[in-house]
Amino acid sequence: MSKLGQVVEAVEKYNGFVLNQVKRARSDEKFGRELSDRWTEIKSKTPVTHTPTGLPLPRLALPEIDEPGEIARYLFGEGLPGEFPFLNGAYREMYLEPVREIETGSYGKKTSSDGAKEKASGNGVQRLEEPTRLFSGLMLAEDTNERFHYLTQHQRTHRLSTAFDGPTLYGIDSDADGVFGKIGEGGVAIDTVEDMVRLYDGFDLGSPNFSASMTISGPAPIIMAMYIAAAKRRFGPKVVPKLRGTIQADIFKEVQAQNETIFPIEASLRFLTDMVEFTTHEMPRWYPISISGYHIGEAGSTPVQQAAYTLSNGFAYAEMFAARGIPIDQFGPRLSFFLDCGLDVEYIALARVSRRIWAIGMRDAFGAGPRGQLFKLHTQTSGRSLIAAEFKNNLTRTAAELMLAYMNATNSCHSNSADEPFTTPSEEWIRLAAHGQAILLEESGIFKHTMNMLSGSPGMKAVERAVERAVLDEFREIERLGGVLAAVEDRYQRSQIQNAAHRYEEQIYEGTRPIIGLNRYRNGSDDIPEVKLARTPRKKQQLQVDRLAKFKKKNAEKAKRALDKLVDVVERGENCFPTLIEAVEVCSLGQITGRLQEVVGRFRPMV
Amino acid sequence: MAAPIRILTAVPICDGHDSAINTINLEFIRHGIEVIYLGYHRSVGDIVRAAIQEDVRAIGISSYNGGHVEFFAEVLSQLRKRGANYIKVFGGGGGTITHDDAVAMKRKGVDTIFFAGTSLMEMTDYVRKHYGKPRKRTAAKLSDMELARKLTEIEEAYAKGKRRPAKQIRNPQSAIRNSNVIGFTGPGGAGKTTLIDELVLRFLSHDPKGRIAILSHDPSVIGEGALLGDRATMINSQDDRVFMRSMATRGQAGGLSPATHDCLALLAQSNFDYVIIETVGTGQEAMPFQQNGIVDETVLVMNPDYGSRLQLQKIVMLDLADIVVVNKSDLQRARTAHTEIEQRLGQNRRGQRLIDTVAKRHRDPGVDQLFALIAGNLSRRVGMTADLSC
Structure with missing residues (x-):
């Protein structure tokens, strides 16, 4: 049985354990009394908060139960926020207004809110890390750098999120055949370590107030090596352990949904594990992988498929890293997740259920400690749910999705702009999207006074049970196919996603899935926003190509030696990541990709 | 009976958005068209070579990742260089190709661009109407x-x-x-x-x-x-x-x-x-x-x-x-x-x-x-x- 099978067993066993505890609480008087006492204590210790109108409310809402069996069902089956199995939240407090900061008036000063806090200290008062993490990347490194500085000019903490252009995402150079027009489009062009130095110029990469996120998977280890090399160039080797940030590096979802894979799957996973082994030892504050369901959801999966494939991918990574000998309690806390949130009713509890399954699986099937059990989640509202027809309705769609995302106690969140069906979002609509979150979290009282404000309705519980059952069924099917890797190679997830996408389109076409303004209440006249496109000028694209040529010429001799050494290490089967950090000093991204492909092959697309 | 229309479809280099083209391919073949599908992340060179070897009437390119004006132009220019401009080019890219882009692309020789909201039927009709008959061709320049x-x-x-x-x-x-x-x-x-x-x-x-x-x-x-x-x-x-x-x-x-x-x-x-x-x-x-x-x-x-x-x-x-x-x-x-x-x-x-x-x-x-x-x-x-x- 693979680990996934053990996870299924662990969840079933845990559910059985909860039922036993319920029975025991009812039959074992002593145990029942202990639970009742604990319940009373929790309630009495819950601080009281006051709404702006003066109404007192508990900061933690709990169900009105006093029967020991029901108390057991709640405490073991769901757990308080921040307690195993984390159904109600990975942390306590989360979005609550911190009492002291209200008094000093510092909370609420920020002009745009793009998400919730990633961390809560747990003792009531928080050091806020600003939640804003705006995804950005355009033209050349210096242009994106300028944008980064503009975005963070009024912020205490600098949380940058980097989008890369097509050639970079596919690990090729800006001088490759036919990519000229794609240089700097949709993201920043990075060919060399020199570009990476320019990209984060002026930011203190070793500061605890700085973190960089990089959205790239296929060539992630090479880009990560460039980031480390660039940091060393600027701050010396001692900066490495201080580096904070996230790199996506999710190969499974690329093969299942997003198609940005450059090496064969097994080689990709090996390079990933090399990188994770290095960062876990040398960069304890780095998140070396963001296990992403978002792209699976956007490619058309059902919500259950999204949760099931994301979780099973996560367990497969954990199994792989553990097999390399990386201690689970070292890498476990460095795994993070990224989910889509659409309008289907499953989203009422999708992340809640995912958090519970992850915690039980990591604890009972992998033996992870408390920090390795946490499903740390970033959510993005669904881009696919937005449509061009009567596009202003997209504001409402996103608002409803935000509500669902926060009802799931996501750790951070990105809200999409209403103009996304047409273009890369423009400033006007980005602002509205960000303010949607601020209105929900700061202006409205829904989430800021009381934890658990909306958790636990009978409907939500019904969705939780149905989703958990369906996710476990998917796990069983994947297990039957021989585990995640075998299922991926068999195109299982890919076919399921494509089939679901097709059904979704058919439902829209037949009208059984209402889309307002498209197949229902259509007014016929579509308004189109004024689209101002930011295209990369030819001159800049040429500049990137010229710089690359200069870099290659300057390093020609050294590059050859560095690549030979890299190949040597790869062939010997050793961890190639340290050698990769050396290689990027003198080799371009495309040179490294090309040479590695000679050794391990190229990814063969699945059609 | 006339032989089926043969066309080539592909997604440009550095672009993995293959969901639209997969749907369109199926619609084309349902209506009697033979589609040679080259896949995603394909270079201009690969596309032009395949189009010539397969001797297709047209190339359909589905682009969602930007740089389309240059990419389509490069396909046309390489076709011309090889004396293969009897092979026609059309394409689409949902909302990513603007109307202004499309005007520029047509000026460079692209037959048509399908915008968001075009029905599959319209696309199929277009292909059958415009590429249904063999075109006059100049003498072959290359042995392939x-x-x-x-x-x-x-x-x-x-x-x-x-x-x-x-x-x-x-x-x-x-x-x-x-x-x-x-x-x-x-x-x-x-x-x-x-x-x-x-x-x-x-x-x-x-x-x-x-x-x-x-x-x-x-x-x-x-x-x-x-x-x-x-x-x-x-x-x-x-x-x-x-x-x-x-x-x-x-x-x-x-x-x-x-x-x-x-x-x-x-x-x-x-x-x-x-x-x-x-x-x-x-x-x-x-x-x-x-x-x-x-x-x-x-x-x-x-x-x-x-x-x-x-x-x-x-x-x-x-x-x-x-x-x-x-x-x-x-x-x-x-x-x-x-x-x-x-x-x-x-x-x-x-x-x-x-x-x-x-x-x-x-x-x-x-x-x-x-x-x-x-x-x-x-x-x-x-x-x-x-x-x-x-």
Whole structure:
């Protein structure tokens, strides 16, 4: 049985354990009394908060139960926020207004809110890390750098999120055949370590107030090596352990949904594990992988498929890293997740259920400690749910999705702009999207006074049970196919996603899935926003190509030696990541990709 | 009956958005169009080469990742450079291609751009209306182009019901042959395409100047379209030294098309070191290379999952193939399969070779062995013919 099978067993066993505890609480008087006492204590210790109108409310809402069996069902089956199995939240407090900061008036000063806090200290008062993490990347490194500085000019903490252009995402150079027009489009062009130095110029990469996120998977280890090399160039080797940030590096979802894979799957996973082994030892504050369901959801999966494939991918990574000998309690806390949130009713509890399954699986099937059990989640509202027809309705769609995302106690969140069906979002609509979150979290009282404000309705519980059952069924099917890797190679997830996408389109076409303004209440006249496109000028694209040529010429001799050494290490089967950090000093991204492909092959697309 | 329209579809380099084109491809083939699908993340060079070799009427490009104005222009410019601007270009990209972009692209020679909201029916109608009739073409500038057009003539003649139409083919049984012809057959899903692509990779690095031709087949019903998708996974075969042609069987059973024999003969008489022919996935009774007398070496590619031992007795190609390959030999059943097939071949006493491969694995030793065996067998055979002709 693979680990996934053990996870299924662990969840079933845990559910059985909860039922036993319920029975025991009812039959074992002593145990029942202990639970009742604990319940009373929790309630009495819950601080009281006051709404702006003066109404007192508990900061933690709990169900009105006093029967020991029901108390057991709640405490073991769901757990308080921040307690195993984390159904109600990975942390306590989360979005609550911190009492002291209200008094000093510092909370609420920020002009745009793009998400919730990633961390809560747990003792009531928080050091806020600003939640804003705006995804950005355009033209050349210096242009994106300028944008980064503009975005963070009024912020205490600098949380940058980097989008890369097509050639970079596919690990090729800006001088490759036919990519000229794609240089700097949709993201920043990075060919060399020199570009990476320019990209984060002026930011203190070793500061605890700085973190960089990089959205790239296929060539992630090479880009990560460039980031480390660039940091060393600027701050010396001692900066490495201080580096904070996230790199996506999710190969499974690329093969299942997003198609940005450059090496064969097994080689990709090996390079990933090399990188994770290095960062876990040398960069304890780095998140070396963001296990992403978002792209699976956007490619058309059902919500259950999204949760099931994301979780099973996560367990497969954990199994792989553990097999390399990386201690689970070292890498476990460095795994993070990224989910889509659409309008289907499953989203009422999708992340809640995912958090519970992850915690039980990591604890009972992998033996992870408390920090390795946490499903740390970033959510993005669904881009696919937005449509061009009567596009202003997209504001409402996103608002409803935000509500669902926060009802799931996501750790951070990105809200999409209403103009996304047409273009890369423009400033006007980005602002509205960000303010949607601020209105929900700061202006409205829904989430800021009381934890658990909306958790636990009978409907939500019904969705939780149905989703958990369906996710476990998917796990069983994947297990039957021989585990995640075998299922991926068999195109299982890919076919399921494509089939679901097709059904979704058919439902829209037949009208059984209402889309307002498209197949229902259509007014016929579509308004189109004024689209101002930011295209990369030819001159800049040429500049990137010229710089690359200069870099290659300057390093020609050294590059050859560095690549030979890299190949040597790869062939010997050793961890190639340290050698990769050396290689990027003198080799371009495309040179490294090309040479590695000679050794391990190229990814063969699945059609 | 007129031959089906053949078009090529692809997604540009650095772009993995293949969901729209997958849907559109299916709609096209439902309406009788043969679609050669090149896949996503494809360079201009790959697209233009494939369009010329497949001799398509038009190229449809689905672009969602920006840079489309330049990319489409580059496709047109390369077509012109090769004297192939009789091949037309159209495309789309949802909301990413603006109306202004489309104007600029049309000015550079793109026929049309489909915007978000265009129905599948509109696209199909457009293709049938604009690319339904063959276009006048200037004299072929390149030998690949000339060859490609001759193959089209053969296919179209058969579609109109003629037999033996091609004057340009010398007697196919003639001993004057320039190429070694290798036939690959076997059940669907055994991995023939991947295996051939891996052999091509070895050939290209083994012989720095040699050329290779591939005639690949996918099934279709008379009067209907077909999805010819082998190029999308044959990443190593998209190379200037590889001439590849994808054919639909157009209603013929047995794994090949009515025009295959003549097309293969033409390729065998052209200047290739090897000609590889791949059948569609075949059944137990199939013997696709029996009647044509052109194939020098036959390879049966099997999956370890063929069912019971008794099934092996029914597979005719096990009697006829020169080489039998058990691909996917990393599967649990592979050892049993090897033993059972070895015994089955032993009954024939013909010295047939049995090789285990894992074609999906880079540098698989089994594929190396197969390559060495094919190359060795054929060089012996060529030597023998030379002796006889003296």
